[in-house]
Amino acid sequence: MATVEVEKKTTLSTMVQAVRSAMIDEMTLDPNVVTLGEDIGPRGGVFLVTEGLIDKFGKDRVIDTPLAELGIIGAAVGMAMFGLRPVAEIQFIDFLFPGFDMLVSEAAKMRYRSAGQFYCPMVVRSPYGGGVRGGGYHSQSPEAYFVATPGLKVVAPSNPYDAKGLLISSIRDDDPVVFMEPKKIYRFQKQEIPNGAYEVPLGKAAIAREGKHVSLITFGAMVQLALDAAEKLKPQGVDVEVLDLRTLQPYDCDAIMTTVAKTGHVVLLQEAPRIGGFMGEIAAYIAETGIEYLEGPIVRVGGWDTPFPYALEKAYMPNVERVTRAIKKTLNF
């Protein structure tokens, strides 16, 4: 009896596997997609995101580079202007800064300074965020620097499905994208994700949990913390809506205003220090545009305004207690 092969339509995947799947699908579909970075060849990247890619696509398209982030991002800019779609991996986002100049002075400004003639369809993928005992140089959440640079897009997924779809959209986008991968949840959950390429649109937030009393707005690894806080408050009769921004630049103003209008209370959650942080922008946007909906103060929860610690990580990272306290602060106003 002949066996019937049933083609599977989805695969149970972690975020690492989802990102890898996006890379494989896009590199298969578009010969102009290449990837470059440190240890991404036979080693497969330190988090194994690029595992097996070099065997599939060869050394010309999966490029192990010398140890120089300036060179990785600079070369990606030159490749992108030529017509490739490079995906640069920076091993930890904390190590991006030697290449920061190339990102903010070059990739971000090339379209503007050439009046639209040259542009950089490139992605800088990099794991970010705390909770992994990484200390100050393997834990930071530096989105504010990138968001404050016109010309860059900034994306941060919170789950495997979005990670694949957002990365594919980022690779296809004609502007440079900083793709921040929350390494704490790289292997936290598995989701059934579609085989084959699909897009999750940039610039669109998603409701991670519906609720009616307070809007908890966040992104990346903090989405899980937000959901945990929401569950904690449920027995107390507090119904929390969690908005996962997914794209930080350009952020989804409509989705933000919709949830704010619905609940009238806002808590903003990020891992980074609050001063000059990204959520300060969201707070300002809500205050400027939706003050009439507000029934309490906009409250921010973030890391402290210090460098990221090592042994004291637990004292630094936002936690359920801090989030619930913030929610009560605005609700009890």
Added chain:
Amino acid sequence: MQIKPFTDTPIKYLEYDGRPSADVKELGLSTDDYLRMYRELVFARAVDDRCYILVRQGRSGFFAQIAGQEASQIGSALPLRAQDWMYGDHRSQGSLMIKGLKASEWFAHQLGRMLDPSQGRLMPHGPGRRDLNMPPPSSTVGNQITEAVGTAMAQHIKKSDGITICYFGDGATSEGDFHVGMNFAAVYNSPVILFCQNNQYAISVKLEEQTHTKTIAEKAKAYGMEGFLVDGNDLLAVYAVTKHCADKARAGRGPSLIESYTYRYGPHSSADDDTRYRPKGELEMWRTQRDPIMRFRNFLASQKLWDEKKEEALLVDVKAEVAKALAEAEASPVPEMMTVLDHTYAAYTPQLEWERKELAAELGV
């Protein structure tokens, strides 16, 4: 003459007085080629002089002269082909014009008019043109170096027959970009020419305060690359060495560093005062004894290809062409105020859409 890397003295084909010191026939250049080369030198100097006046008149805000470096720029750009990429720096308009940038576009760039391919978005350092494979130079010293190497890596990956040339100054060799770019270029055997115009000053800092090596060319050794030292005021030598490196890159034999030893006559820019740092008599010596244009004119005269009458006719012709180019630039409109928001992203973001409305209200349009 066999072009060799790491020579102790700069490679040259012409003596300072223009007499050939090597067999120039082996370069395969025709009389017409020579005459065109000379015209380009004279034209570049004339554009330069005109731009300087524009700044003095207050019609342009900034200008970095190339005077003194014409042979370095024109000689290195002539061996390139249309499919090749050129990354300039803030002082490379001589090369950009050889690649195809029109003088009228250059003047429009100085004046911030729409004829400027960058449409007034850049301080007048040099505009880019996509159809010429020429990205707009950056003001941050050295940024173009790793980009140029990336483009050369892409040319290799896509099996293009193009190569890339990247210009920078002696000061840029102190930046990390230079060292990282050199290393990447060598590791990937990229088809790139890293062309350093050593005019001996980074604004005011002299070369011996910039680096502890005797030459810049010798730095290439540390990266496993060939480094060539060429007399940057000898048009034929710059042409020969660049062509050698271009042929080498095209044949898949990798990158080269060229140090073009030259001298700038003007201050670093129109905002600089070079009398504060140049030793007395130095500028005069270069102007009167090593001028690249005079040197090539003397060469042409030694070959019985040039005389006073031809010189006079050329100067009249060039003057008219420069005036015509400037008039075209001046006839071009200034950019519309509303375009300030354009080209930030491929499409307007929601935030930029609000800003467009806000600006339109402010401008009453």
